[in-house]
Amino acid sequence: MIELKNLTKEYSAGNRITTALSGLNLSVDKGEIFGVIGHSGAGKSTLIRCINLLERPNSGEVWVNGVNLTSLRTKQLQAERRKIGMIYQHFNLLSSATVYENIAFPLRLAHISNQEIEIKVNDLLALVGLEEHHDKYPAQLSGGQKQRVGIARALASDPEVLLCDEATSALDPQTTDSILKLLLDINKRFHLTIVLITHEMHVIQSICDRVGVIHQGGIVEQGTVSEVFLKPRHPITRDFTRGELDHSDLLMQAINMKSELPFSSQVVKITFLGGKTYESILSRTVRETGVDFAILQGTISTLKDTPYGQLIVRFEGESEYISTTIHKLVSQGLEVEVLD
Numbered sequence: 001m002i003e004l005k006n007l008t009k010e011y012s013a014g015n016r017i018t019t020a021l022s023g024l025n026l027s028v029d030k031g032e033i034f035g036v037i038g039h040s041g042a043g044k045s046t047l048i049r050c051i052n053l054l055e056r057p058n059s060g061e062v063w064v065n066g067v068n069l070t071s072l073r074t075k076q077l078q079a080e081r082r083k084i085g086m087i088y089q090h091f092n093l094l095s096s097a098t099v100y101e102n103i104a105f106p107l108r109l110a111h112i113s114n115q116e117i118e119i120k121v122n123d124l125l126a127l128v129g130l131e132e133h134h135d136k137y138p139a140q141l142s143g144g145q146k147q148r149v150g151i152a153r154a155l156a157s158d159p160e161v162l163l164c165d166e167a168t169s170a171l172d173p174q175t176t177d178s179i180l181k182l183l184l185d186i187n188k189r190f191h192l193t194i195v196l197i198t199h200e201m202h203v204i205q206s207i208c209d210r211v212g213v214i215h216q217g218g219i220v221e222q223g224t225v226s227e228v229f230l231k232p233r234h235p236i237t238r239d240f241t242r243g244e245l246d247h248s249d250l251l252m253q254a255i256n257m258k259s260e261l262p263f264s265s266q267v268v269k270i271t272f273l274g275g276k277t278y279e280s281i282l283s284r285t286v287r288e289t290g291v292d293f294a295i296l297q298g299t300i301s302t303l304k305d306t307p308y309g310q311l312i313v314r315f316e317g318e319s320e321y322i323s324t325t326i327h328k329l330v331s332q333g334l335e336v337e338v339l340d
């Protein structure tokens with residue numbers, strides 16, 4: 001659906017050149033929610049603005065729905081851009097126009113009749129839950145309501161792609177969740193392809209199917225959210241996932257106390273995904289092998305609709321039986337990483 005091929009983007013200010021994207025490649029499938037996560041300055045905004053050519057790359061190609069946007073003339077590009085909606089961190093609403101007129105704006109530009117506009121805008125107001133606010137001005141709305149107007153406006157031209165530029169970064173956690181839920185609902189209902197950029201793991205974890213990690217203008221790791229999130233390989237990805245299982249000093253002490261223990265032990269990280277999260281695999285297995293365990297740290301949460309759990313445990317017992325335990329856990333589909 002979207003293919004970014006070898007994109008490079010440099011900004012020059014005076015005699016200083018900043019490389020924001022360097023040979024970046026990315027492909028997004030139709031109907032998926034793809035998240036790009038990265039630290040400040042990594043190139044996220046430049047990347048998302050290159051998808052609709054708000055920012056023109058110095059080299060490389062941008063393909064959306066089989067069309068090479070980078071090869072188009074202005075008029076053709078304008079027509080293709082209508083199929084790409086965008087929402088922004090600071091909403092970018094017209095402050096002097098009502099909610100209704102903000103949503104109607106792209107339709108008026110496209111010379112749609114008043115009658116059609118009325119039907120369309122009323123449908124969109126209902127979709128984003130703002131029917132009662134149609135004649136208010138942006139200043140009279142909360143941040144979450146403003147973003148709902150932004151979403152309705154972006155959907156007015158029936159786009160095939162929705163780009164979200166840090167769309168929840170200015171919102172509190174509760175409002176963030178309600179906007180993410182709305183985006184998920186829109187994605188499912190209209191089979192809309194969504195690309196979002198964020199610096200928050202929570203956003204990726206809540207609604208994305210796949211994720212790319214951007215660092216110094218390139219994608220350093222990408223895959224399904226569970227692949228990238230549960231088995232991070234790149235140090236930057238580890239930075240983002242660290243919060244989930246916190247490698248605190250206390251945990252490190254517990255891991256390193258092996259030599260002081262009167263029995264042999266092994267510290268492991270066990271990852272449960274999907275239905276296995278709620279099965280009693282661990283307790284059943286240790287009952288069979290006779291190994292004891294102490295839980296040092298644990299979390300159970302969800303990746304979009306999929307439950308997952310991660311436990312750091314210290315197995316205690318004969319080393320041979322500990323090995324058997326690990327082997328049995330792996331053969332039942334759990335991920336086991338030996339930590340000491």
Ligand SMILES: Nc1ncnc2c1ncn2[C@@H]1O[C@H](COP(=O)(O)OP(=O)(O)OP(=O)(O)O)[C@@H](O)[C@H]1O
Nearest residue numbers: 011013018020038039040041042043044045046047
């Ligand atoms: N208009 C510009 N002129 C000069 N340099 C720019 C411009 N826009 C971005 N940059 C630089 O390009 C690099 C990437 O910026 P970009 O805004 O894409 O990163 P980001 O990941 O979105 O960061 P943030 O999360 O802080 O918005 C940074 O070094 C930034 O300073």
